[in-house]
Amino acid sequence: MRLGAIVITAQVYLAGTVSATPLDSLVDFLPLHVGNTWTYSYTAKVVDQLPFTVLNDSGTSLLSIVGVAADQDTASWTVRERKVIRRHFSNPAIPSDTSYSIVDSTTFTLIEVLSDRHRIYRTDSETPIWTSVVPWFQDLSDTTCIFRYAAANDSGIVRLGTHSSSPYPRYVYTVSFQNGVGVIGGSTFTGPYITGLLESVNYTLTGEAITSSVRGDGSDLPEGVRLLQNYPNPFNPTTTIRYTIPRRSHITLAIYNPLGQLISMLLNGDEGPGEHAVTIDGTGLASGVYFCRLQAGSVVQTRSMVLIR
Amino acid sequence: MGGTSASQPTRDALAPISNPGQLGYFTLDNIFSASTYTPRTAWLPQYNIDGLTYGTKAVNIGYNVRDLFSLPFSLSAGVGYSEVRIDMGTFTLTNSSGPTPIGTFNSNETSESICAAVGVEYYAKIGVGLNFKRIASNLSPTVTEQGDGGGPGTAHASATDIGVLIDLPVARVASQLAGTSIDIAPNIAPFLDLSFGYVKANVGDKVVYDDEAQADPLPRTAIAGLGVEFGVSSHAGPSEWKLASFRLARQADDLLIVRYASGSSNYQSGLGDLKFVDNVILGKANDKATLRKGWQVGVAEFLYIRGGSVNGPGLVYSTSGYSICLGGLLTLVGFVSPSLGKESWLGFVGDHFDIQYHSCEYGSTTSPISGTSSAALNLVVKGFAF
Numbered sequence: 001m002r003l004g005a006i007v008i009t010a011q012v013y014l015a016g017t018v019s020a021t022p023l024d025s026l027v028d029f030l031p032l033h034v035g036n037t038w039t040y041s042y043t044a045k046v047v048d049q050l051p052f053t054v055l056n057d058s059g060t061s062l063l064s065i066v067g068v069a070a071d072q073d074t075a076s077w078t079v080r081e082r083k084v085i086r087r088h089f090s091n092p093a094i095p096s097d098t099s100y101s102i103v104d105s106t107t108f109t110l111i112e113v114l115s116d117r118h119r120i121y122r123t124d125s126e127t128p129i130w131t132s133v134v135p136w137f138q139d140l141s142d143t144t145c146i147f148r149y150a151a152a153n154d155s156g157i158v159r160l161g162t163h164s165s166s167p168y169p170r171y172v173y174t175v176s177f178q179n180g181v182g183v184i185g186g187s188t189f190t191g192p193y194i195t196g197l198l199e200s201v202n203y204t205l206t207g208e209a210i211t212s213s214v215r216g217d218g219s220d221l222p223e224g225v226r227l228l229q230n231y232p233n234p235f236n237p238t239t240t241i242r243y244t245i246p247r248r249s250h251i252t253l254a255i256y257n258p259l260g261q262l263i264s265m266l267l268n269g270d271e272g273p274g275e276h277a278v279t280i281d282g283t284g285l286a287s288g289v290y291f292c293r294l295q296a297g298s299v300v301q302t303r304s305m306v307l308i309r
Numbered sequence: 310m311g312g313t314s315a316s317q318p319t320r321d322a323l324a325p326i327s328n329p330g331q332l333g334y335f336t337l338d339n340i341f342s343a344s345t346y347t348p349r350t351a352w353l354p355q356y357n358i359d360g361l362t363y364g365t366k367a368v369n370i371g372y373n374v375r376d377l378f379s380l381p382f383s384l385s386a387g388v389g390y391s392e393v394r395i396d397m398g399t400f401t402l403t404n405s406s407g408p409t410p411i412g413t414f415n416s417n418e419t420s421e422s423i424c425a426a427v428g429v430e431y432y433a434k435i436g437v438g439l440n441f442k443r444i445a446s447n448l449s450p451t452v453t454e455q456g457d458g459g460g461p462g463t464a465h466a467s468a469t470d471i472g473v474l475i476d477l478p479v480a481r482v483a484s485q486l487a488g489t490s491i492d493i494a495p496n497i498a499p500f501l502d503l504s505f506g507y508v509k510a511n512v513g514d515k516v517v518y519d520d521e522a523q524a525d526p527l528p529r530t531a532i533a534g535l536g537v538e539f540g541v542s543s544h545a546g547p548s549e550w551k552l553a554s555f556r557l558a559r560q561a562d563d564l565l566i567v568r569y570a571s572g573s574s575n576y577q578s579g580l581g582d583l584k585f586v587d588n589v590i591l592g593k594a595n596d597k598a599t600l601r602k603g604w605q606v607g608v609a610e611f612l613y614i615r616g617g618s619v620n621g622p623g624l625v626y627s628t629s630g631y632s633i634c635l636g637g638l639l640t641l642v643g644f645v646s647p648s649l650g651k652e653s654w655l656g657f658v659g660d661h662f663d664i665q666y667h668s669c670e671y672g673s674t675t676s677p678i679s680g681t682s683s684a685a686l687n688l689v690v691k692g693f694a695f
């Protein structure tokens with residue numbers, strides 16, 4: 001016997017109330033969907049310690065849900081946050097509407113805004129090593145300050161340095177950076193700073209943070225295991241099967257024919273809490289009745305489906 | 310016995326459904342049989358779907374004309390009717406916007422069959438038959454999710470089963486050919502029977518529900534099996550009576566459809582992926598053929614205890630069951646007390662009638678078929694000469 005093949009595409013939907021900080025703003029973007037992104041406004045908690053103008057920043061941050069953390073009984077999501085870490089406008093006359101960069105989990109990018117052009121610096125390596133602020137880079141003669149990216153040292157701190165005509169380089173900003181994760185914190189000034197050092201430079205530093213500490217309190221999670229009716233039904237050739245599970249469980253989702261014969265094992269593994277969906281393509285199957293069977297722990301539910309060509 | 314009924318001789322009136330050759334074999338010694346499930350089987354009870362039931366019934370009639378025409382061998386013919394119906398229960402109608410129900414419908418599939426068969430006994434018993442089936446599939450009142458056009462999701466198809474069953478009583482034939490008795494006691498002799506069955510089922514056209522271009526092929530299936538039964542029997546009465554018997558059976562099925570990723574399909578020829586030596590004789594399973602194995606212990610044709618297993622693509626389960634047969638009980642009474650058995654109405658009933666109760670249950674750790682059980686009543690009339 002040769003059984004037809006089923007093509008499966010899966011999608012995950014989650015619901016819950018996020019209670020963790022510092023990503024409280026997530027509550028405004030429920031339900032959380034893996035793969036979905038949101039943009040929200042924020043105000044940076046940057047203390048202006050410089051004698052020149054460093055704006056307390058506000059802007060937008062891009063959040064994306066990249067996965068479900070392996071917590072047993074609570075909704076927990078892995079969240080990627082892209083945001084402006086620091087923006088500096090030393091010369092208000094220079095346009096400040098510069099875009100910020102998009103970085104991946106092992107890099108971040110510095111955009112230097114000059115009066116007539118932008119310069120972008122970013123890492124080319126997954127494991128760049130911060131060597132030294134010396135020698136200072138002076139790529140452009142008309143640039144008084146150039147920032148360089150760097151990866152974490154042993155303490156996980158990235159230092160961004162400045163170049164000046166002074167023989168004494170100064171750190172102006174530090175960023176906590178975890179290799180393979182990205183920017184996870186920062187904003188400590190390590191002066192002293194030389195007045196006027198950055199006066200002619202506008203810059204925007206963007207970074208990316210990934211956290212798995214965003215947890216739901218479960219208030220919006222499904223109360224029980226539930227296999228919903230496939231839709232559409234009857235179908236030809238694709239249909240979607242949705243189901244909910246209240247806590248992380250080992251589940252199997254399988255299609256059987258009326259003989260009790262296993263046609264396709266759609267899922268067999270651990271799933272996080274929430275609502276999930278699987279789309280099947282029955283192009284290789286004969287018209288007829290099929291049964292979709294969900295088992296989550298000790299709970300078993302079955303739905304009848306009809307494929308008609 | 311693991312669903313090996315296509316290759317094991319039986320008086321069960323439902324047997325021609327799996328092999329029309331069974332009817333030819335049956336009519337060599339019997340005149341009439343009728344059977345029905347009692348009640349309809351709750352099919353796949355693990356699904357807990359209300360209305361998902363399976364039922365079947367059959368009636369057969371035939372006659373052996375050997376004495377009528379003074380033939381040197383037995384020749385019989387018979388016809389039968391059977392119906393197999395599975396009700397799929399109530400379905401929920403949804404559209405592509407989501408799982409919210411917008412209606413319900415019921416599905417069922419029915420196969421009605423006329424069986425015609427002949428039997429020949431010349432040392433071996435051979436039954437050859439055909440099932441002419443009319444299949445009605447009512448999947449849905451509509452093929453569209455909105456129910457607004459496209460016609461109903463129903464289809465009708467015709468199919469034919471071709472089957473042969475051969476039963477060779479090795480010990481008896483050897484005794485006849487040698488001209489010696491092998492009795493181990495007065496009128497009691499050992500027996501050794503070998504059986505072979507072959508069926509090509511569901512030969513016919515395609516099934517069209519909505520789009521002829523997407524028509525489904527009928528589930529043409531090749532079935533082949535062997536069996537061996539041995540024990541001791543009495544030949545004091547009008548027919549052989551098996552005092553103690555043990556049967557082993559092995560059968561393999563293969564769906565002859567080859568499906569392609571494009572949705573098209575084709576039939577395999579011959580036995581398809583079924584390997585007679587590997588699957589049937591050696592009992593080796595593979596990933597394409599369904600292998601069935603079974604055993605049966607019989608006591609005086611009154612009580613049968615059975616077991617078996619099925620191992621195929623996506624399908625692994627065991628079977629267990631038993632049968633209680635009134636005819637064997639009455640024959641046993643007549644054997645133990647000849648005056649009571651032969652001289653009274655009990656003897657007459659035992660010689661000519663048999664009422665059988667069959668029970669079967671499936672078990673599995675992986676298939677939802679586990680827990681499905683069925684029961685059937687079977688009436689057999691035999692031994693009348695007209």
